[in-house]
Amino acid sequence: MNEVSVEDFTAYEAVTRFLKVLTIERQLSSHTIGNYTRQLQACLTIIGDISWAQLNTQMVKKVVHTSKQQGLSPRSINLRLSVFRNFCQYLVENNELSYNPAKQVHSVKEKKPLPKQLNADEMAVLLNFDDDSFLGLRDKAMLELMYGCGLRLSELTQLNLTDILDSGDLKVTGKGSKQRIIPIGRKAKLALSKYLAQRKLVEPVDDHNALFLSKQNRRLSQRQVANRLTKWAQSQTLYQKISPHTLRHSFATHVLESSKDLRGVQELLGHANLSTTQVYTHLNFQHLAEVYDKAHPRAKKK
Structure with a gap:
């Protein structure tokens, strides 16, 4: 698998445009933008050096499978998948992908413990x-x-x-x-x-x-x-x-x-x-x- 460094990551022009949309148009916080950046970097590191036209459902499933092997919690995996799904949708809307391959990949089942409170x-x-x-x-x-x-x-x-x-x-x-x-x-x-x-x-x-x-x-x-x-x-x-x-x-x-x-x-x-x-x-x-x-x-x- 080809590793993607931070320097390589910033070279992905579509990613840069996507992050700008989140920052300027959707006005997401810097904390959220940081999370999106880290998750997309992790996805691209797993997938390797490809063109967006090559992206398919199997590659998205590989992101989920590898994330499980890395010991990520179901919640963290689902966050990563959600970010990647949003990015793929952005590519579809900009005619850089013919369909959203991440839509066909199901989220990982996670337990939802009830929050604790003080009386x-x-x-x-x-x-x-x-x-x-x-x-x-x-x-x-x-x-x-x-x-x-x-x-x-x-x-x-x-x-x-x-x-x-x-x-x-x-x-x-x-x-x-x-x-x-x-x-x-x-x-x-x-x-x-x-x-x-x-x-x-x-x-x-x-x-x-x-x-x-x-x-x-x-x-x-x-x-x-x-x-x-x-x-x-x-x-x-x-x-x-x-x-x-x-x-x-x-x-x-x-x-x-x-x-x-x-x-x-x-x-x-x-x-x-x-x-x-x-x-x-x-x-x-x-x-x-x-x-x-x-x-x-x-x-x-x-």
């Missing part, structure tokens, strides 16, 4: 700390906002000062640059106001509009957020592993348990599809049946 008491323990230092106030505001608004990790680190609206709401930019407005709860608003009083006294190194800053006065990174969350979980004697996603899932679970409003939770989380919300909130058939019985005009009891 209300555990969440109260996690957030029950007082630290008047800049980092302590920042962390308190950061964690209260993540849980109070159900934010993705990337959404939290991308927040700007201007995203805190005069109405008391939060403007959040989610996947695909889609924006949504989320109300800020009482606890989060209080923690945020204390942090902002200190944030005004700090001069950022580069990104002056960044909401959450590191010790170096730069925009806080996703890894730094995860590390601080781990620190506070251990400090508050919560012995289970807690990730930023745990706070988002706990938010969704607690709001749904209280409101029974699946569509409302979908809007708050910024999910494009209701099915995604169902996975996050581990809905069972019984609850769905209750929603149906109460909502559908042909099911309502008189």
Whole structure:
């Protein structure tokens, strides 16, 4: 098999054009573009040096088979296949391929473990700390906002000062640059106001509009957020592993348990599809049946 180096990879003009479309026209994040680049590089390394006209279904199956041999998880393999499928479709739309050979290759079956969440008491323990230092106030505001608004990790680190609206709401930019407005709860608003009083006294190194800053006065990174969350979980004697996603899932679970409003939770989380919300909130058939019985005009009891 012919190896494809990074230098060789950038020579694929069609790939370069495809990545530009994703960046400029679809406005995908730099993180997503990086993932697409790595996955396409891996696919081309497996396939070898061919012209696009030669691409066929067997070659795509080879990508899946080799990825399994490399020990990739089903989820990672499916991500790689999805990226390659999108790229092939781009080639079809530009008349560089007569058909999409990746469409005929099935995704690998993967288990979908339900996300874990903290119950209300555990969440109260996690957030029950007082630290008047800049980092302590920042962390308190950061964690209260993540849980109070159900934010993705990337959404939290991308927040700007201007995203805190005069109405008391939060403007959040989610996947695909889609924006949504989320109300800020009482606890989060209080923690945020204390942090902002200190944030005004700090001069950022580069990104002056960044909401959450590191010790170096730069925009806080996703890894730094995860590390601080781990620190506070251990400090508050919560012995289970807690990730930023745990706070988002706990938010969704607690709001749904209280409101029974699946569509409302979908809007708050910024999910494009209701099915995604169902996975996050581990809905069972019984609850769905209750929603149906109460909502559908042909099911309502008189």
